[in-house]
Amino acid sequence: MLQSMRDNLKGTAAIIVAAFFGFIMVIGGIDFFTGASGGSADAVAEVNGEKITNLDLQRAIQNRRAMIMNQYGENVPADLLSDEQLREPVLQQLVNSAVMRQAAEEGGMAMSTAAVDREIVQIPGFQVNGQYDKQTLNMWLAQNRFTMAGFRQIMERDLVLQQYADAVTDSAFTTRANAEEIVAISMEERDFDYVVIPVEPLLSEVQVSDEEIQQYYDANQNAFARPEQVAIEYIELKPEMFAANIEVSDQDVRAQYEQEVKGFEASERRRAAHILLEEPTPEVIEEIQGKLAAGEDFAELAKSYSDDFGSRDQGGDLGFTSGDVFPEAFEDALAALEVGQVSAPVQTESGTHLIKLVEVAGSEPPTFEERADAIRKQLQNAEAEREFVGALSRLADLAYNADSLAGPAQELGVKVQTTGLFGRQGGVGIAGNSQVIDAAFAPEVMLDGNTSDVLNLSNEHSLVLRVLEHKPEGTYPLDEVREQIAERLKREKASEQLAQDAEALKKQLEGGAQFAALAEQKDLTLETSDGTRRGGMGQRGEIVEQAFHLPAPQSGDSLLSAFATDSGDRVVLQLREVRPGELSRQSKEQREALMQQLASMTGTSELAAVQQYLKTEADVEINR
Template sequence: MLQNIRDNSQGWIAKTIIGVIVVLLALTGFDAIFNSAGNDNSAAEVNGEKISRYDLDQAVNMQRRQLAQQLGGDFDASLLDDKLLRDAALSSLVERTLLLQGAQKNGFDFSSQALDQLILQTPEFQVDGVFNAARFDQVIQQMGYSRLQFRDLLKQEMLIGQLRAGISGTGFVTEQQVDNFARLEMQTRDFSSLIVPADSSAVTPADDEIRKFYDANAERFRSPEQVVLEYVELNKEAFFDQVEVSDEALQELYQKQIANLSEQRRAAHILIEGNDPKAKSTLEDISKRLQAGEDFAALAKEFSQDPGSASEGGDLGFAGRDVYDPAFEEALYALQEGQVSAPVQTEFGWHLIKLLGVQSPEIPSFDSMKPELVRELKAQQVEQRFVEASKQLEDSAFEASDLAQPAQELGLTVQTTPAFPREGGEGIAANRQVIQAAFSDEVLVDGANSSVIELDPNTTVVVRVKQHLEAKALELDQVRDAIVQQLQRSKAAEKARSEGEELLTKLRDGQVVERQWQVVEAATRNQEGVQPAVLQAVFRMPKPAAKDQPTYAGMSLANGDFVLLRLNGVNEPEQALSDAERDNYRRFLASRAGQQDFAAYRQKLQEQAEIERY
């Protein structure tokens, strides 16, 4: 069984690695989730393995950023429940820890060489289709990772992925299950429908009904408590025009940066796994054939045991230093273009290495890099000025009774927000910290300026309440139209349902309803032109006892209409499944069974684990 799981765990890698990298790339600006923080305060303990509060904080940040990315402009930070977010993040960390423990317990591993291949073949780390070490460093540094941290996290993702794919890949179904599922899936149904419309225009609520509804739902008809804020905003970008950099400093930085550009070498190799004499002897035989004039790429395709490069003739693409095993790298950098090394031993086995090409870095001109250099040098001064200005804003806002003094001292403009409730609003009013400050006792009740609030790494604000609008009951005249529409919809839907159920009773009693039925023949489960809710109801209806004995059902629709359904017949598939159809159904059912197996495995890990949350 374990071997089957391992076998099934191999095909998932190419499908998931890009997704893993893309997610990591999207969530820039924070340290590695499982980076060591030197924090002994634990958030939880799983089978003796601790999850630190630092890990939890980073996971919460990740979830918050993921939500912001997924929702885009619709993201409203004020609606996030921090406790729910934290509980969800901790549950995710606990499950991740359990899965890593499960992978290790079951002997899964992901070699350093396999990690190298993933990194080399990831498009986000390539320039013009070729791995670029400088690009790799730039990307992972943007994410807050060192090379070692990134490789550790990537290995963890691969181990969990192996475990998931391995267990899911062992799911299987019988041919009888395939036949039964296909029979139900390919079944069609003949039915007719009759709509009893909910006509809101035919309903005129009486004044006493409107008043009664208003009185019974008074809490629904209140304007929310709102505030109007004044605020001053300090933006880091504004400081860039206030600082200067010297030509000498620019030249010094330019020379430093071009010195970091490194040569790239394109390697190909033939790998024979194992470090025993037999592996070395096999590679020596291949080396003799190369010396006799045989083609390196052809021999790599025939003999190399590196699954990532064998089909490409052993080609590993371009890479700089500190990517390969030290012994491999030393041999590679000793070669001239076109040369093949003697057998080289690494922890992965024995290699023959060929240097396919050398790519010298293109040195950009000073003028082309000058804007970037200017910004980088200015950024160092700007950061210091921004910190100092933020501190000055904090002190001035604390001492002042309004925002006029801080604005004057720092050359800022006092701005005003539209009124917004405790749920938040637009602009800075969408920021959770701003909302909390605005409705805090210190700012709302005492009338004080807030402390400095960081909207993002480049922007801070101080707010104060300009106007407090208490919640109050809305007059009946203000909400009369909304109440009328609500009563019209509900009474029309009630009338349609009553009439529809009366007709349904007649139909089931064998009476004829002389109405215009909409006929649908051989409807499938995803029949176009039929509402999904109607289709679900049709396929739940019992099969008619005979052709002249249809079954009936009825249901209310979301718009208030009532629909009567008459099931005339159930059609079983007549043709046998083709091989392609059977394979598709088998794969689908096996995949579903595998997912259920993995869900059961996760549940078992939870049940058997010793988990303590602090």
């Protein structure tokens, strides 16, 4: 069914945007499919003799497109998704990935089979209800034309690259002097007082003539430019639009449940932990086995002895397997154990394992009562999918050459919807979708009055549209902006009047008057702002910004400033003291967090420099 196919596609997207691959792509400039050669031998680039094939590039482009769609949804600009737009940056990422991976391999970096398998089972896209699901992985491998061995190889190479990136970034550091310099600026504090002289009470007293409005309008035509605009009507189709009218009988639900029970396969999953010894000696193995026999905790021994850095801090825990996650010798040994039992030494490519069976989890088919609601919804959605596909196949024929969309909408049992005017930058709701905008402004639709082609906004969202109203580019008529201009001119006039009051107040303060007494005399509220740091929203943010623009006053003195806010209010501000931020005044946790953040920024910068150096030194050939 379409729904199950789409669920699989969603699973694939979840895999692509998993945090593990996100780290590699952001830090290392690598794509998830890097190195997945095969299928197409046409090389689009060579890096030190290693080919990047056209299939590598196409898979990487598909992955980048999926990431963009996941980030922006249906409203992603169409030009961001084109092959032409994506090809060059993605190809450069593949080259960057290759030079770093080659450097890692030349440096002797490697990843154990156990570590690779552990990463695979932890990928969210391969899990169902928080547990690794073999069938989901196999479906994904088939859809993307991968073998398990090929996928493991890609994972191993990418994990090695991450290891290389970590080696660079984790070694970065910052000095205390750098931290102190940054803190001095970013955490600077200022003490100041201020009053706000409001413009609002004066607005009713200010008069603006029609001549002044006309003059302002004539002198500021650019401010009243009106973009080309359209308003549209449209029919949209979604499966859920049909689901509400579909009834599913109890008999159909029961029949579907019986089918599920017949096809249900009870499975047994085993949770493993291990102690990995890459180059063990008989003495070490005997020592560990002796401690286990004496009753020492397996998890604590794993922390002390295991060479698997990824699992030893978790007591050697590797998670669940259905019998196909780990190497064959490992799985065979695990299958022979009872819960709590530890195996004899098992040899694999990774080294020697002491394996413990932690837990066995089985499964039984759910009861009819547990599944009934889900099955009913599943059948309802399946029928809605069929109706959606049927309506979609008829939509283009019904809408073609229609004078309006009312007839096609009635035929399909849906409603015609409309939008207000919007420009090429888009509007609200459906008018913000790039495909809708492009279709609405296409000459054959906007000017010739034709109905658009069917727009597939997603797998489950399609529509057609017609333009109801078209306004060419021009200038808003004066009548439409008259009130806006009048309001602006009133505020400007009133603010100019207040400027005289603000300057007079400032002069009195310069003459030695007390700020508090003057504020009370003029019925103003004196605001005191001590220990103020940069930032803020609205008018408060404007005032803080002005306070930080002033130079630091001399000891014992203060600095005065009078200025207007965006609303036209006038502010008189007295800056009393400036204190640079001090690292020593921060808590231990804050200092550690700051040093770590600065080191991380340094590490990212150094990694970019290393990458650029490797690329400069590499023999790179691009086939255009």
